[in-house]
Amino acid sequence: xxxxxxxxxxxxxxxxxxxxxxxxxxxxxxxxxxxxxxxxxxxxxxxxxxxxxxxxxxxxxxxxxxxxxxxxxxxxxxxxxxxxxxxxxxxxxxxxxxxxxxxxxxxxxxxxxxxxxxxxxxxxxxxxxxxxxxxxxxxxxxxx
Numbered sequence: 309x310x311x312x313x314x315x316x317x318x319x320x321x322x323x324x325x326x327x328x329x330x331x332x333x334x335x336x337x338x339x340x341x342x343x344x345x346x347x348x349x350x351x352x353x354x355x356x357x358x359x360x361x362x363x364x365x366x367x368x369x370x371x372x373x374x375x376x377x378x379x380x381x382x383x384x385x386x387x388x389x390x391x392x393x394x395x396x397x398x399x400x401x402x403x404x405x406x407x408x409x410x411x412x413x414x415x416x417x418x419x420x421x422x423x424x425x426x427x428x429x430x431x432x433x434x435x436x437x438x439x440x441x442x443x444x445x446x447x448x449x450x451x452x
Contacts, residue, residue: 319344338412342382345408354379355438360386363438369393371433376423377401381409383436384416397430399423 323345333341343357355363360383368391375384378398387393396416400406406418419426423437 332414333411338385341408341412342380342385345380355382357382357386361390363436364390367434367436369434371395372431373397373434373436374399374430374432375436376426377437378405378409378418380405381413381416383438385413388413388415397432399426 323341342354345354363383364386369387370391370393372395373384373387373393374397375381376399378384378400381398384396384398388396396413397419398406398409398413398416399419399421400409401420401422403420406420409416410418
């Protein structure tokens with residue numbers, strides 16, 4: 309895992325200072341959080357913004373969409389900004405990431421759980437599931 313520089317640590321603290329109060333975020337504050345949450349230093353790797361926008365152009369959804377392993381919600385935040393889907397569901401294992409995601413994308417349904425074990429009777433128009441960015445430990449739920 310990478311060590312944060314002093315500058316990265318300061319910016320990450322600004323992100324955390326924004327996340328914990330209960331006031332609604334402005335769009336600029338949401339963007340700041342998504343761009344500067346540096347949890348890669350602790351083992352998480354989120355979708356880069358430019359890749360997220362490119363992905364949404366090719367796989368946009370105005371209906372019902374779900375993202376497995378949603379992280380803090382970068383991909384579906386961009387989806388929401390571009391297409392305004394009628395329903396967004398985010399499944400993420402880490403409750404801290406869910407807490408950040410709920411603040412950044414409060415209109416989504418956030419579920420704390422293992423995407424490889426998540427089950428629902430809901431029907432979705434688009435399911436997003438992409439590999440994490442970076443080197444991580446893999447789940448024992450699925451082998452192959």
